[in-house]
Amino acid sequence: MSELKHTPTAGEDFPRTWSQFLDWFATEDDCLRYLERLRWRDGFVCPSCASTDAPYRASRARLMCQSCRHQGTVTAGTIFEKTRTPLKVWLAAAWYITSQKHGVSALGLQRVLGLGSYQTAWTMLHRFRRAMVRPGRERLAGMVEVDEVYLAIHDRRVAQSSAGRKSHTTKALIAVAVEILEPKGFGRIRLQPIADDTSACVLPFVREVVEPGSLLHTDGSSIYHGLTEEGYQHKRIVMSGADSPAHISMPGVHRVSALLKRWLLGTHHGAVKPLQLDHYLDEFVFRFNRRTSRSRGQLFYRLLEQAVVAEPVTYRQIAQRPPKVKASP
Structure with a gap:
């Protein structure tokens, strides 16, 4: 759309x-x-033939296209x-x-x-x-922080063992991208589950959610070495031995990660089925990007x-x- x-x-x-x-x-x-x-803000459009003629309104709220006779509902x-x-x-x-x-x-x-x-x-x-992900939404642009974060999530199902009820807990790896505004503040975000912290998983995420030419801030990991070849400006921030802690050097991804974890624990008590995690992330992105x-x-x-x-x-x-x-x- x-x-x-x-x-x-x-x-x-x-x-x-x-x-x-x-x-x-x-x-x-x-x-x-x-x-x-x-x-149909500008008037009815037949989903079958794309005719814009006013439909015939049959019983049970059914709409019939006068051109191709296709029947459907709103x-x-x-x-x-x-x-x-x-x-x-x-x-x-x-x-x-x-x-x-x-x-x-x-x-x-x-x-x-x-x-x-x-x-x-x-x-x-x-x-x-x-419905919380708009098709064709714009990619992030400008200055963007990119990192990965682990989430501890719990399946609602529990297993009965000799030790009693035992929760099924797993760690999910999430790629995080956050627009950084000047002089301060955060813009839009994108979140996505990835299989592991390798270039094969992280670079496709960056290509999908960040506009080429943007300035990317990442840590010193080697998985980001290919960003320049992908058409991005790249600023590496080596965390080991740095004067500033990670949450100061890359405030965006750390703030978003903290809010995400708090949201999952507060609203959903950390009980999110791994198979649906990506859609919980979509909801968090929908809410965060419209927070103002x-x-x-x-x-x-x-x-x-x-x-x-x-x-x-x-x-x-x-x-x-x-x-x-x-x-x-």
């Missing part, structure tokens, strides 16, 4: 308050009309596809997710919405996480705007998805 240029207006494009939210989305039809406006091809959960609940979940500064766990979402199943809440959260937004309603708008273009995914696909590990071809 191309760059989102539309600037939403509170009270017109999204509700200002929870009370206004309840007025806007009183029925399922209200929700469908809102999602349709988000999906939610077809989105994260809401084939859901049995009312759209009023979906939109309430999106509002709650974006209104909570530090996010929400599946158990917390289940309790707030009164869902009968933890699995439903868990799947809803993961579907929304798929003064309107939670605008975050709600942006999340739904991306949700209506994100690919549908089922519970089975989420639960059995293989780990996302970047390596060189």
Whole structure:
């Protein structure tokens, strides 16, 4: 998707308050009309033939293209596809997710919405996480710190042994990139699980998330020796024996890493399935990069705007998805 240029207006494009939210989305039809406006801001476009003729509106909120006779719904091809959960609940979940500064766990979402199943809440959260990465988003630029960090995560499953219940803990290696602003402060970030701390894993991450020509700050590791050949300016900061500690020499990656660990422990109690770790990282990036937004309603708008273009995914696909590990071809 191309760059989102539309600037939403509170009270017109999204509700200002929870009370206004309840007025806007009183029925399922209200929700469908809102999602349709988000999906086709400039008018209906047939997903089959790309016709822009106004569709024929059949029963059960179905839309039929007058050119090719293709039938579909507003939610077809989105994260809401084939859901049995009312759209009023979906939109309430999106509002709650974006209104909570530090996010929400599946158990917390289940309790707030009164869902009968933890699995439903868990799947809803993961579907929304798929919508938190905007296709075609810009790469980081300017001055960028790059490093790797280990995260200790715990699978929710536990094993019964002779010593009692034992938690399954594993360490995940995460590549971190942080824009450094002048004279101080941090810009956007990118996070990604990698298989190991080698050039074969780190350089593809850098190529994917950082604009060529940027000035990269890294530690003295040999895995970064190829950055100049990749078209980047490179400043190595050797930590061993340096006068300044690592968190002073490279403040961005250390601050982000600390916040990430605190978020995982505070919101999710460190219990994150390794197979879904990359999508938890996507949520953290979504929240961090929008931390200065003064309107939670605008975050709600942006999340739904991306949700209506994100690919549908089922519970089975989420639960059995293989780990996302970047390596060189």
